[in-house]
Amino acid sequence: MRKTYCIIIFSLTFASAFAQNVASINGKPVGSKEFMWVYQKNHYGAGNAAFKELEDYLNLYLNFKLKVLDAIEMGFDKDTAYLTEIKNYEAALRSRKKISNSKATYSMIMNEYRNAVLMFNISEIKVWDKSQSDENQLRDFYEKNKGFYKESSFEDVKGKVITDYQEVLEKEWVDTLRKKYPVKIYQEELRKLAKL
Template structure:
């Protein structure tokens, strides 16, 4: 009976630890948040850049025509992949510029100092 109780207790302690790992291990919490932020950024870029560039054939054609001097061949069909890549970079640059115009960036100086101190140790 005692052994069963010990096994149950160990199992519950481990389960509690796993459920509260973010609170117990700050480095794990930071890594997990970084992962979530990365997924969010990936999803945004997929919506704002990659999906738009593959659906917006008129925009791609207009971009190609506006930048004809950048390409050796003047046939879009032959270099569509290269033009699409350039168009995606163009969309990304414009999206970031738009975000900068619309958003105010505030830096928490206390957190910044902690980050600087943390990375200087590594």
Template structure:
């Protein structure tokens, strides 16, 4: 009986620590391990992050995850070119990684690559192609924001207008994704990460 109780307690402890998710985006968890790994990778240094730092970074990361969700919803993860490219990367990474690194970060690195590639592919469709295809919309954007460009002619500021229009398209896209998908954040876990 004592052995059974110990096993049950250890199972609860194990699943409690493994299942700690900083956030959940459309039923897909962002584990504490993944979030800390990505945070440290993009915010190197030994300084202790503040809660504001973590929340700000988490929101950027959630936006990334939302775009990946949209790419999956569009079926881009089923594309044969994408599958071949990720398999090639995985094989190359495995052959070049020392065994101890394979155990530690391998799955995180592979997942990051796969998601980054999906992000690139969906951004091509949702943002970059649109700017090239929507010359009238770009001109319309310029006309409604002319004062922002010191009333310079469109041809003189077209690159800047295109960049601003891309930001607007992306902002609208993220807003629609945040409305479409359910997002849950574990504020208590974030508080524990700053201690």
């Protein structure tokens, strides 16, 4: 009887922990608390959001996390310049009198910063440098999509072409990452977070 009771408690605890996740990437959970902290931080503390708005933001957040995962797979988290930057940021954060309300918040702030730097570093290589370093590829993209630029010359719309090309490179990169690392969204848990 006691063994059965323990198994039931364990099962309920595991199910409860699992239900607290809004998604998973490659089997690793993305917690509701983490997601809502990021959502509210980037929406000026707003806690009321419709399901569709949360779903759209979750997909953006998952794309961000996929890029971070790619950076880690490529060893960017071991780079000495990266490690020094993180160490300096943490020292600056700790020197503030009010760093956070709790250890959990402090941990989320540090995690967000680590991930943001990784995402920035890998995006620079995979998207931004690529779109500006190869003039031939950029001109080729312009020629294939000339109709979108209203008969303007390449030189006149080069900035727009770079931006558009970056969007294409990023979309292709994210599509590749979503194929490489399975992503699951737990719709029911996300619905629980929606207020409207």
